[in-house]
Amino acid sequence: MNLQHTALVERLRLAGLRPTRQRLCLAAILFGAGDRHVSAESLHQEALAARIDVSLATVYNTLNQFKAAGLLREVAFEGDRTFFDTNTSNHFHYYIEETNSLVDIGTENLEVLGLPQLPPGTEIDRVDIIIRLRKSSR
Amino acid sequence: MNLQHTALVERLRLAGLRPTRQRLCLAAILFGAGDRHVSAESLHQEALAARIDVSLATVYNTLNQFKAAGLLREVAFEGDRTFFDTNTSNHFHYYIEETNSLVDIGTENLEVLGLPQLPPGTEIDRVDIIIRLRKSSR
DNA sequence: TTACATGCAAACTGTTTGCAAATAT
DNA sequence: ATATTTGCAAACAGTTTGCATGTAA
Numbered sequence: 184m185n186l187q188h189t190a191l192v193e194r195l196r197l198a199g200l201r202p203t204r205q206r207l208c209l210a211a212i213l214f215g216a217g218d219r220h221v222s223a224e225s226l227h228q229e230a231l232a233a234r235i236d237v238s239l240a241t242v243y244n245t246l247n248q249f250k251a252a253g254l255l256r257e258v259a260f261e262g263d264r265t266f267f268d269t270n271t272s273n274h275f276h277y278y279i280e281e282t283n284s285l286v287d288i289g290t291e292n293l294e295v296l297g298l299p300q301l302p303p304g305t306e307i308d309r310v311d312i313i314i315r316l317r318k319s320s321r
Numbered sequence: 322m323n324l325q326h327t328a329l330v331e332r333l334r335l336a337g338l339r340p341t342r343q344r345l346c347l348a349a350i351l352f353g354a355g356d357r358h359v360s361a362e363s364l365h366q367e368a369l370a371a372r373i374d375v376s377l378a379t380v381y382n383t384l385n386q387f388k389a390a391g392l393l394r395e396v397a398f399e400g401d402r403t404f405f406d407t408n409t410s411n412h413f414h415y416y417i418e419e420t421n422s423l424v425d426i427g428t429e430n431l432e433v434l435g436l437p438q439l440p441p442g443t444e445i446d447r448v449d450i451i452i453r454l455r456k457s458s459r
Numbered sequence: 460t461t462a463c464a465t466g467c468a469a470a471c472t473g474t475t476t477g478c479a480a481a482t483a484t
Numbered sequence: 485a486t487a488t489t490t491g492c493a494a495a496c497a498g499t500t501t502g503c504a505t506g507t508a509a
Binding site: 341342360361377378382385401402 | 498499500507509
């Protein structure tokens with residue numbers, strides 16, 4: 184019943200989600216410590232490791248509800264599983280092939296130059312940039 | 322037995338792939354007319370529409386073999402299916418939400434400025450940029 | 460004639476869903 | 485008391501694979 188707990192309850196309420204035990208625990212993992220990138224599987228593992236009893240189906244449902252509520256963002260990515268990012272602002276990613284993980288790019292000064300004109304009748308929804316990194320050869 | 326056919330046979334041979342009927346037909350669809358973006362399903366449909374008898378499994382296998390041979394490139398993309406691009410050079414994409422389709426961005430002048438230093442011991446493998454477009458609101 | 464490719468169906472993986480039991484309000 | 489959420493298992497979609505048959509060299 185500490186401050187952080189209260190804040191999370193409030194956050195879920197604002198999103199129109201009942202603050203259930205499972206959602207609170209997952210929210211604590213997700214929003215408790217800086218920006219995170221998780222898959223359903225990794226979050227589930229993390230919850231189990233923290234002795235939080237939650238089913239994988241609920242993790243999936245929760246991630247999708249959080250995403251719909253704008254608490255999370257899905258990352259465009261060609262890998263076999265879906266990644267979610269707790270940083271919902273416009274920013275970009277390194278993908279580290281070696282560890283199959285994503286890292287935010289500090290985006291302060293990043294800009295894309297030379298975009299051609301958009302097709303008529305369209306506007307930019309968002310821009311995804313993924314820079315795939317590999318171990319350097321020497 | 323025309324020139325284009327011979328060129329395709331040669332192209333497959335160079336890739337170490339036997340020029341079978343199925344692979345030749347798929348190659349003709351893929352490389353016969355400008356840059357293409359296909360999914361396994363869409364290519365299979367296209368083949369069937371052209372009265373080419375080929376199984377979906379073979380389409381999948383062929384796409385993966387072509388990709389391994391460098392004839393195709395997989396596109397980083399969060400959608401539910403995998404897209405392949407016949408343009409294997411470094412270039413970027415618009416994703417048109419309305420039609421769930423990809424379009425190349427003429428990349429002549431495109432550049433990304435302000436990238437922070439790479440994590441030590443890594444180098445850039447490649448850069449994927451996807452600009453999601455939606456119908457403009459007015 | 461032999462190694463490789465194909466097609467089918469079955470297997471597999473990540474994700475979603477129907478429904479009965481549990482929980483939040 | 486009632487509407488929502490959970491967990492399980494079953495369903496599902498896209499993709500891969502094992503194996504018998506067919507085909508290229």
